[in-house]
Amino acid sequence: MDCDLLRRVGVGLAFVVMVGSVVVWSGERWAWGVGVAVVVAIEAVSFALLYFCSRSGQGE
């Protein structure tokens, strides 16, 4: 696995999470269900990628 690439993807997704959480929060309450689910799903993927790469120590 190329952890250098995976880290970049993880950080890019973190940026999406940062912007997405504010967008969902400022949106209509009725749309929170889908918005929160999408943001948290992206966050989970980003976290998993960065966690995996920090543990494996690859791509240093």
Add this chain to the structure above:
Amino acid sequence: MGTREMIESLVQSPPHSLGWTAYAFACLMAFGANALCERFLIELGLSWGAISRQARWLRVVRWVGVVLGCVVAVWLAEPAVWLGRVIGVAMFSVSAGCDLESHHVPPDWFTVGGTVAMVGVWGVVGGWEGAAGALLAQALCYGVMTFGIAVFAFAAGGDVKLMMQYGAVVGSVSGVGLAFVVEWVVRVVWLAGWVLREVAEGRVDDVLRGAREVRAPHGPFAWLGVMGWIAIF
């Protein structure tokens, strides 16, 4: 406010129906938080017997600060949210206390598990909107810290998990924004004090050359941000 009014306010204000019971619960939570923090510090080799005299004073300050924080969380809360706030402050006190004394955050099971638990607590206290608010708040903190560390390198990797817990404890995006502001005001004041001390002790040249590094753990400032948010909201 006189002493009598202060006592009346403590007993009768937010958790009207619980009175002193709420404060007893806050003290119990604070004791549990301090005890758990001690356990994590012992795992890091920082038991009472292994630390310096100065570090022992810092530990006493942490014990007192956590108790005061939990009591204030009850005192200033609305009846509907006092339980979520006191649990959140106690939980975050463990992480901030560990960071204060060891510059390490607690193990992942506590930071990540605490984040999930706080989403559950806000769900119980505030229903679906409470849980959604906490999820969004911790996601915002995760995004800001991860992106910030990757681009600006302003913190260490463990701080990401610390800040996820911070977001979940505060429980709302607007609250996180306010807590950030309070936290940074405290940081700037602390930094100004540090510079003044260095100047007073004749080390201004070292400071200007960058020879003296400022070592400030993130957790305690974040904890003060949480307390500032509680004081304002």
